[in-house]
Amino acid sequence: MVRPIKFGEIPGFEEEHWFRDRKEMMPSSFHRNWGAGIDGNGKEGAAAIVLSGGYEDDDDLGDVIIYTGAGGNNPDTGKQVQDQTWENRGNAGLRLSMDQGLPVRVIRGHSHKSKFSPSTGYTYAGLYSVVDAWEEKGKSGFKICKFRLEYCGLNIKRALPEHTELKNLHGETQRKSGTVLRIIRDTQITRGIKKLYNFECQVCGSPVLTQSGRYAEGAHIKPLGKPHNGHDSSDNVLCLCPNHHVMFDRGSFSINDDLTLIGILEGRLTLHKKHHINKTNLEYHRKSHGYN
DSSP states (O other), rough: OOOOOOOOOTTTTTTTEEEEEGGTTTTTTTTTSSSSSEEEEETTEEEEEEEOOOOOOOOOOSEEEEEEOOSBBOTTTTOOOOOOOOOSSSHHHHHHHHHTOEEEEEEETTTTTTTTTTTEEEEEEEEEEEEEEEEOOOOOOOOOOOEEEOOSSSHHHSSSSSOOOOEEEEEEEEOOOOOOOOOOOOHHHHHHHHHHHHTTOOOTOEEETTEEEEEEEEEESOOOSTOOOOOOOOGGEEOOOOOOOOHTTTTTTEEEETEEEEESSSSSSOTTTTTOOOOOHHHHHHHHTTTT
């Protein structure tokens, strides 16, 4: 009998809950797969992952995890021996969880090389959001699927990488749980680019009209922060409407050096004569989403 997939917290399992082995996780559907690191598929999403030291390209920073997808590795050495693909059920599941804002339970195993890992067994690290997905060449020279996960659980004592807080009338702070928010980084650089285009999307040419005026978003071609380390500079920013911003971040389309669009969109990016774009950033975006 196939156990149903369960998303979010499961009653009876608090953060730091310790499991003797992976079989203990299966009856409750906490993590249904004894051997696979990712519990999920491309139709429903991924509900849980186990960090077990099986991939050499993982980077566990605590509340931020750079996670290597499934497939193509030698389980004995942790080294890649062939390319990973987005068709892998686990990778497809994590990408769907990202698109639909589904939380992922993260479990750390004793064989995972991290200061946060237990000496024996497995511990529950809490709920994480999948906030980014891309592909790159791994340490062994093969293509790997990478994911950035950020803690989004209910432990308010933990310092989150980024979160949105809601303040009530009495000034107390509450966290909005169970919702994944896309962070819009609006800096002086991005505001300048949006003004240059009069808040009109460089892809569709339309602004979003609100009660307070025209609205657009500044989209970084090479993302900021680890592991991408893009710069908040005008040659790395586009002016996009919210729809095309999400599509660009998710790799639904990319941009050639001649500014023609590739992917599910056709056409050409509008470019103001005062706006210079760094083509190495365009190349990075294409490679990250499999267009090169």
